Amino acid sequence: MTDSRASLRHRLEHFLYLTVEAGLDRIDMATCVALGRGLGRLAHALSGRYRRLVERNLRIATAHDPLPPEALEALVKETFLRGGANFLASLKTQVMPVDLLARQIDPEALKILDRNRREGFGTVVAMAHMGNWEALTRLGALVLEPGSYGGVYRPLDNPLMDWLTRERRTSTGARLFSRKDGYYAPSTFLREGGALAVLGDQRAGARGTAMPFLGKITTCPPLLELMAKRGRARIVTLEMRTTTYGKWLLALHPLPEKSSTPEIMAALEKILRSSLPDVFWFHDRWRANAQHPLSLFTRLDPETAARATVPLRLVLSTPADASEGGVQALLARMFEIRPDLRVERLITPSARSDDPRVMLHEWDADAPETLADALVRRIDLSHPAPLDGFLLFGGERPLAMAARRMGHKAILGFSVKGRPWSRSFEPPTDPAGWAALADAMNFLPGRHQS
Template sequence: MATLLYYCILLPVSKLPLRIIYGISRVFYVLAYRVFGYRTKVVRTNIRASFPDWSEAEVDGQVEKFYRYFFDSVAESIKLFSMSEEESIERCRVVNPELIAPYAEANRSVMVVGAHYANWEIAALSFPLIFERQTVMGIYSPLKNEAMDTLVRENRQRTGVHLVSRRVVDEYYEEDPVRPSIDFFVADQSPSNHVWQKIHWTTFLNQTTGFLAGPERYAVRNNIPVFYMNLRIINRGHYAAELTPITLHPRETSPGAITEAFARTLEQEILRNPTPWLWTHRRWKRDVPEEVTQLLKEQSFVGPEYSR
């Protein structure tokens, strides 16, 4: 069924001009948002809690802006199934690629941390074409449907990105920790680990929030410089990625500093423009342990300890 859906619907639709796919997605916007209220309770709850000073009218306005952009991004993601390499680079450029160039010359890896902000899928497609001298590695979550997972994975890898399942990241670094690559992490997922001591806890968007500690752990263990990818919308369907150093010397940082810097940088970007963040994600779905609440009263964040 998944194969049929891909070859009979997704792939043919992706070959249409993007302006037409935008038109189709606008129909789904009306149905999903206006008619069926797809995840509107989650979106509204997240936005209201993140901006407690906003009026209901302001919350309503932001909810609508989010859904309009969300379905634009769905249209763009469908287009990616057949988007040419030239169009990929045109639609997502990197403002300052020269920051990474010296590491390619030195045969060193770098880590780029991003978020579910703007269309990160276009960035993943264009990065291997822009940074031709380095392998671009991306962490991904396998889909439950194996057939669709294979099709989506093959499509994502067609420009050269090397996908690594989140289940085997440890093995990836153990195999060859010094491979010259750009290791790309989308680092704002809600941690699945229930052991609170293994999670980085901080106050984020006015709420106690747990962050994945994995990217920092891999960066420190392998001494990989870390950059934040600030992905901004230039105009409809066009993006610019700007790389900002978080640390060039990860082993010299204190525990938790890298993850905390990522959280603060992302928070500032969301406050600047809340619309493109993935508000449908149930980011705060788990209860916060009492120990974390007490510790956060005493310090700005609570981070896990690990070997350095």
């Protein structure tokens, strides 16, 4: 295929992909998985950034039942190894014969999709980034009629890779619907009895629905619920987890009719928890906004935030001469906006805490800068869930630098500029100004912005 939009970089990516694909086509699945685990081991050793991200996500996922440090470290490493294995296996899956693929993944569970179709219903298959996620569109050919199953996908920026991916996924009879094309065609497909796979575990941004996911507030896609309603379809969740080298368990779990987005996400949570290292934890789904760390950039009802069981954690420092009454006004307003908030406050001479959600931490403002990393890490590990941001209004640049080295992007201060700071405010002069500071850290979208 040629495409006038393809740049030299696009063509190089396309060539490298085809080269890797050709190599994978020459080896069996077990060897492919072993190679993938080796690549995962290398990535774990070389990428501190992604080690921190995976550890952060797994701490959130296990916050209700925290793991000892050694067990968490082992889980992080296994996630890299299995992530590499699942990635290469997914590439091989797209080119291997379907009958051989069925030896690695039993397609028996997919028969529920055909049964729904015979009963006059389409099926929305709620998927997560888990296991060998490319297998579904290939295995459907063994139990479903061509054209009766498919998926919703996001077009790739590289036009050559986008064309190739669509060709691979549709070669056995699957249909693809672009996210950019709206609801009409997928809804019609579902009403006609089709089975449609839709990813449901990604961060949905400003268009998503705010709710706890794995206990922590984020935005979740309403697409699954909307597709099912408009297509008058049933919903099942897809479980895909590793059983042994080069083999996966495929299971579909039906949900009650008219399941809501929170109910769908709760079912997906259960799927993810069934095999944590099989989940693709390399996406920063719970990241705090660098400019507005109290905001999700969508409407968030405080009652919804109060249902979270994993807190939004912010470190707070204040100038030594700050009015304690003003600081308390700031804290009160922050808790009104985000009832799921937990504040890790650095002690000043006048600091007090009457709220169990405010934890006081001793520290030495005159300590050498080399100890900043240890202080930040100590505060971070004082709770099972990781830190989300830093409100260093006392101007502690060494702590801000330590936070940046840990991968944090929400680092705010008073009268500061340049890296590592993400935003600067003028110091408030009265309690009302301190309370207004909380509102400035919370973005409320307008009618056409949400």
